[in-house]
Amino acid sequence: xxxxxxQAFTVMSYVLKQKLKGRKRYPLVLMLEPLFRCNLAxxxxxxxxxxxxxxxxxxxxxxxxxxxxxxxxPMVSIPGGEPLLHPQMPEIVAGLVARKKYxxxxxxxxxxKEKLHLFKPSKYLSFSVHLDGEKExxxxxxxxxxxxxxxxxxxxxxxxAGFRVTTNxxxxxxxxPNSVRRHFDQIMEAGVESMMLSPGYTYDKAPDQQHFxxxxxxxxxxxxxxxxxxxxxxxxxxxxxxxxLMGKQDFECTPWGMPTYSIFGxxxxxxxxxxxxxxxxxxxxxxxxxxxxxxxxGNPRCANCMVHSGHEASxxxxxxxxxxxxxxxxxxxxxxxxxxxxxxxxxLNEWPKTSHGPLVQIDNxxxxxxxxKTTVQESSAVSGD
Amino acid sequence: MATDQQEHLxxxxxxxxxxxxxxxxxxxxxxxxxxxxxxxxSEAEVRDALEKAFDYRGDVTITRKDGSxxxxxxxxxxxxxTLETSVVRIIPTPAKGATTTATQRVMVPYSExxxxxxxxxxxxxxxxxxxxxxxxxxxxxxxxxxxQIEPEKLD
Numbered sequence: 001x002x003x004x005x006x007q008a009f010t011v012m013s014y015v016l017k018q019k020l021k022g023r024k025r026y027p028l029v030l031m032l033e034p035l036f037r038c039n040l041a042x043x044x045x046x047x048x049x050x051x052x053x054x055x056x057x058x059x060x061x062x063x064x065x066x067x068x069x070x071x072x073x074p075m076v077s078i079p080g081g082e083p084l085l086h087p088q089m090p091e092i093v094a095g096l097v098a099r100k101k102y103x104x105x106x107x108x109x110x111x112x113k114e115k116l117h118l119f120k121p122s123k124y125l126s127f128s129v130h131l132d133g134e135k136e137x138x139x140x141x142x143x144x145x146x147x148x149x150x151x152x153x154x155x156x157x158x159x160x161a162g163f164r165v166t167t168n169x170x171x172x173x174x175x176x177p178n179s180v181r182r183h184f185d186q187i188m189e190a191g192v193e194s195m196m197l198s199p200g201y202t203y204d205k206a207p208d209q210q211h212f213x214x215x216x217x218x219x220x221x222x223x224x225x226x227x228x229x230x231x232x233x234x235x236x237x238x239x240x241x242x243x244x245l246m247g248k249q250d251f252e253c254t255p256w257g258m259p260t261y262s263i264f265g266x267x268x269x270x271x272x273x274x275x276x277x278x279x280x281x282x283x284x285x286x287x288x289x290x291x292x293x294x295x296x297x298g299n300p301r302c303a304n305c306m307v308h309s310g311h312e313a314s315x316x317x318x319x320x321x322x323x324x325x326x327x328x329x330x331x332x333x334x335x336x337x338x339x340x341x342x343x344x345x346x347x348l349n350e351w352p353k354t355s356h357g358p359l360v361q362i363d364n365x366x367x368x369x370x371x372x373k374t375t376v377q378e379s380s381a382v383s384g385d
Numbered sequence: 386m387a388t389d390q391q392e393h394l395x396x397x398x399x400x401x402x403x404x405x406x407x408x409x410x411x412x413x414x415x416x417x418x419x420x421x422x423x424x425x426x427s428e429a430e431v432r433d434a435l436e437k438a439f440d441y442r443g444d445v446t447i448t449r450k451d452g453s454x455x456x457x458x459x460x461x462x463x464x465x466x467t468l469e470t471s472v473v474r475i476i477p478t479p480a481k482g483a484t485t486t487a488t489q490r491v492m493v494p495y496s497e498x499x500x501x502x503x504x505x506x507x508x509x510x511x512x513x514x515x516x517x518x519x520x521x522x523x524x525x526x527x528x529x530x531x532x533q534i535e536p537e538k539l540d
Contacts, residue, residue, distance in 0.1 A: 041534040043517065049442040049509035052539045053479050054458050143517050144533035173409050204391075204413045205442055205509040214407030264460045276439075277461045277474075295404055300395040304410040 002194035002236045004123050004164075007075075007102050014074045015320045025256045025285055028313045029104075030073045031271045033262035034059040034092060035081040040108050042142045044172050046203020048081065055081075057263045061092045067261040068101055071281045077104040077128070077258070079271075084111040090118040097124040104128040106168060108142065112154030116161055126164035126193065129155055133169060133176075133183045141172070152190060159191035166193050166236050172200045173213050177224040177351050184233050194236035197225070197245070198308045201272045204301075214304050219247035224351060227344030231336065237308060239332035240315040240325075245306060246339070249315070253294035253302060257313020259284060269293045271309045273301055391416065391440065419443065419507045425500065428468060434501055435462055435473055444478050444505030449497045456504065457491065468496040478505075508537075 011028075018026035037055040038048045048055070059067075068076050076096050083089050084107050096103045102124050109129045119125065132141035135148040158165045167187050171180065180197075187195060199218045213221065222245035235242060243249040255270040265277035266284040270293070278284035294310070295302050305311075318325040389396060394411040418441055423434035438445050439462045446456045457477035465471045475491045517534045524532045 037539065038536055041536045046509075048536070051442075051444050051458055051478070051505055051508060052537075054460075054476065056539050057476075140521075143521075145531050147533075204440075212410045212412065214410045215404060216406050217408045276463065300392045300399055303395065303399055303404040304407060 002234045006123060010074045010100075010102065011316075012320075015316060019320055025290070027071050027073045027256060027259050027281075028316055029075040029077050029258045029309075030068055030071050031258050031260040031309065032059075032064055032067060032076055032078050033080055033260060034064055034078065034083060034089070035086050036262070037085055038080060038082040038108075039085060039110055040082070040142050040144055040147070044141065044170065044200050044203070044206050046201075046205035047079075049205045054263070058086055058088075059261075059263055061088050061095055064092045065095045065099065067281075068096055068099060071259055071261070073101075075102045075104065077106060079106040082108055082111070084115050090115075093119060093125060097122050100124060102126075104166065106130060107154075108147070109151035109154035110147065112151075113157045116154075116157055116163070119163070121162040121164075123164070126166050127155075127158050128166045128168050128196070129192075130168045130170070131183070131187065132171075134179050134186070137175070137179060137183075141170075152186075155187070155190050155192060164193050165191070166196065168196045168198070170198055170200045171213065171221065173217065175221060177221055177348055180225050181348075184230070188232055188234065192234075194234040196235065196237050196308065197222075197242075198237075199245070199306050201305060201307045203272070212304065215306060218245065218304075218306050220347065222246050223341070223344045224348040227339040227341035228348070229338050231338065238312050238315040238319065238329070240318060240329060241308060241312040244311055244315060251311050251314035251318065252296055253305065253310035254313040254317060255290060255293045255310055256285065256288075257317075258309040272305065272307060390414075391437075415510075417507075418503045419505075419510070421503045423501055425498065431468060431495055431498065432464060432471075435459075435471075435495060435498075436464070438462075438473070438501060438503065441503055441507065442509040443503065443507045445475075446502040446504040447473070447475070447493055447498055448500040448502075449493065450499045451497075455491050455493060458505075464495075469494055471495040473498075 015026075015028070035055075035058045036048055036050055038045075041048065078089075078093070080086075083105055086092070089105075093103055093105060104126050106128045107130065109127070112127060112129070129151055131148070131151055132138045138148040138151070139145045155165055155167075169180070169183065184195060199213045199222075201212070226242055226246050240249050241251075244251050258271055259281065260267040260271045265279050266281055267274060268276045268278060268284060268288045269290065273293070275288075278287055291297060292299055293302055295305070319329040320326065391413060394414050398407065398411045416437070418437060423430060423437075425431050425434060438459045441459070444457055445459050446454060447459075448454050455475055455477060457475040459473050459475050461474040463472050472492050472494050475493065477489055477491055521532055
């Protein structure tokens with residue numbers, strides 16, 4: 001099981017309550033951003049471009065707890081910025097755990113090992129370590145050599161100390177599916193509970209504006225990565241969201257599914273787009289023109305989005321909206337399909353290998369006479385491992 | 386909401402291709418707004434300039450019609466049917482040496498704005514990645530280790 005039974009039960013009963021209450025729009029996970037500053041400057045990130053006085057600002061623990069209570073979700077994800085740079089993060093997390101919220105504290109893990117003693121292991125707390133692939137890929141993606149090794153040290157230390165640890169991998173154009181699969185093996189071997197995977201979003205403010213995946217390429221890439229999967233791989237994404245990434249399901253965006261609260265207030269409409277702020281969660285629900293978002297709306301900023309924050313909530317809602325959805329999901333959890341797919345295996349084996357080093361591709365790499373190559377080949381015998 | 390001008394590369398791509406068939410999505414065309422002082426001669430110019438100010442990732446300086454000045458990060462705007470009922474919300478730039486809590490907010494109706502200056506540095510100017518790539522390959526070729534982009538110093 002990718003998550004503790006108590007967590008699955010809590011989420012299930014929460015969603016059923018929302019359904020019984022007839023709520024058309026209910027949130028699933030609070031994305032709590034207590035600060036924007038970070039100790040990395042990743043090329044694909046559009047979250048950290050602010051003036052210094054904004055980057056220095058932080059939410060207080062009381063503001064964080066109030067936001068969690070106001071929106072009422074059973075799960076709270078704490079992205080940022082880098083949450084471990086917030087001096088009161090242990091207090092914030094402890095307060096959320098005391099409120100029986102399942103907390104995913106997202107971190108690049110550069111500070112995890114040294115700050116671990118400030119946290120207490122709990123079924124309610126998971127460190128969600130952002131790892132963008134194998135060493136070479138991750139280090140280039142986060143623009144810091146050695147970042148992967150430090151993060152893996154943090155993961156191993158947290159696992160050894162009895163914490164729940166998950167990972168979060170974001171893929172951009174140029175990602176190598178074979179390398180991503182090796183990356184899965186490495187992190188499962190490190191004792192990680194489960195993994196999350198998502199295509200990168202086209203952040204308008206990201207330094208690199210050339211390498212965001214379109215939908216066609218995303219589906220092909222995720223089909224290559226997630227078909228013929230190993231039984232040892234555990235994912236903490238909804239199984240139907242995983243199928244959505246592979247092109248086997250079609251979900252529209254649920255932008256209110258994972259609302260974001262930061263120093264600016266409740267972000268309209270979602271974690272990824274900024275179209276203004278509401279002062280209360282209810283105002284966010286009432287004042288946002290939801291029909292302007294999602295791929296079908298024609299909004300160009302939503303056109304290629306397949307990100308979990310908008311679409312995983314759709315998978316969960318579908319799961320509880322019909323008997324068909326419920327049975328489909330139950331089957332996936334019970335039988336844990338490996339998605340055997342000969343065409344996907346062919347795709348994987350024929351995926352260009354020589355030009356895919358860093359996750360963020362570089363157009364002029366050839367002109368600098370440097371070619372990055374992935375060096376490990378994966379056997380095609382991957383299913384049923 | 387970003388303007389069509391800001392999104393035109395994506396809009397153009399979507400006019401020619403189905404979103405389900407796109408391999409690599411177009412990025413956003415950047416506007417160099419740092420230091421810009423828009424004219425604000427018409428209502429349309431006021432609304433467009435404040436939309437861009439909302440999108441801008443640097444501080445701006447607003448001069449009210451009474452002569453008072455607000456400098457800070459324009460983090461929100463509400464564009465309503467009239468300029469009197471439309472407002473921007475700003476977190477003022479703290480004075481040097483002051484602690485930052487970002488709790489102070491200033492609201493200014495569009496109708497009170499006499500001048501707007503994109504006075505602060507555009508922190509999303511987009512040169513960082515190109516600089517990183519160049520520096521990365523140069524340092525890599527020179528055999529250096531632990532190459533990285535350092536986040537900017539905040540003090």
